[in-house]
Amino acid sequence: MIVDRIDNGHLWTSLHPGFDQAIAFLQTAFDRGLEPGRHVLVPDRLWVIVEQVRGRSQSAKLEAHRRFIDIQLVLSGHERIGWLPLEDCGPPSEPYCADRDIVFFADRPSAWLDLVPGQLAIFFPRDAHAPLAGTGEVLKAIAKVAVDW
Numbered sequence: 001m002i003v004d005r006i007d008n009g010h011l012w013t014s015l016h017p018g019f020d021q022a023i024a025f026l027q028t029a030f031d032r033g034l035e036p037g038r039h040v041l042v043p044d045r046l047w048v049i050v051e052q053v054r055g056r057s058q059s060a061k062l063e064a065h066r067r068f069i070d071i072q073l074v075l076s077g078h079e080r081i082g083w084l085p086l087e088d089c090g091p092p093s094e095p096y097c098a099d100r101d102i103v104f105f106a107d108r109p110s111a112w113l114d115l116v117p118g119q120l121a122i123f124f125p126r127d128a129h130a131p132l133a134g135t136g137e138v139l140k141a142i143a144k145v146a147v148d149w
Contacts, residue, residue, distance in 0.1 A: 001083055001129070002122040003113055006073055012122065016069065018046050022143040026073045026120065029141050034075075045146040055080065055134035062089065062105040062128040066096070068144045070123040072131065074115045077138035081121060082109025082130035089128050109133075 002012060009023035021041060025048060040047045064086050072081070089105040096103040109130050113121055123129045125147060132138070 060133035071143040080134035
């Protein structure tokens with residue numbers, strides 16, 4: 001997991017061949033006024049989901065992905081995300097869904113991230129994370145970057 005400001009996104013582009021394009025797109029998200037929905041950049045490899053939602057508070061579940069890395073950027077509001085290393089998670093609470101590339105866990109996070117506009121968090125497949133664990137409205141952009149580029 002990585003937490004930083006989008007202004008420092010260039011520091012992370014060498015970690016994965018898809019990060020350069022994902023971070024470049026996210027860096028312009030504030031100026032673009034992106035509409036909620038899915039914005040495909042590279043079919044089957046990179047897209048950005050923009051969503052405006054209310055936090056789920058205690059009902060936020062830990063989730064993990066196998067095929068995609070999440071780069072989550074807060075555009076407005078306050079985002080709270082729980083985190084737990086995947087190897088510390090117990091058995092899944094629901095079976096892995098390959099179509100959505102998601103598996104859920106009943107475990108509780110060991111750490112909490114409080115993100116404000118301009119901050120991002122990068123979650124790799126080994127990072128179980130519980131997004132939308134806050135209570136307020138948040139506008140965020142989530143880049144989904146294929147692990148197997």
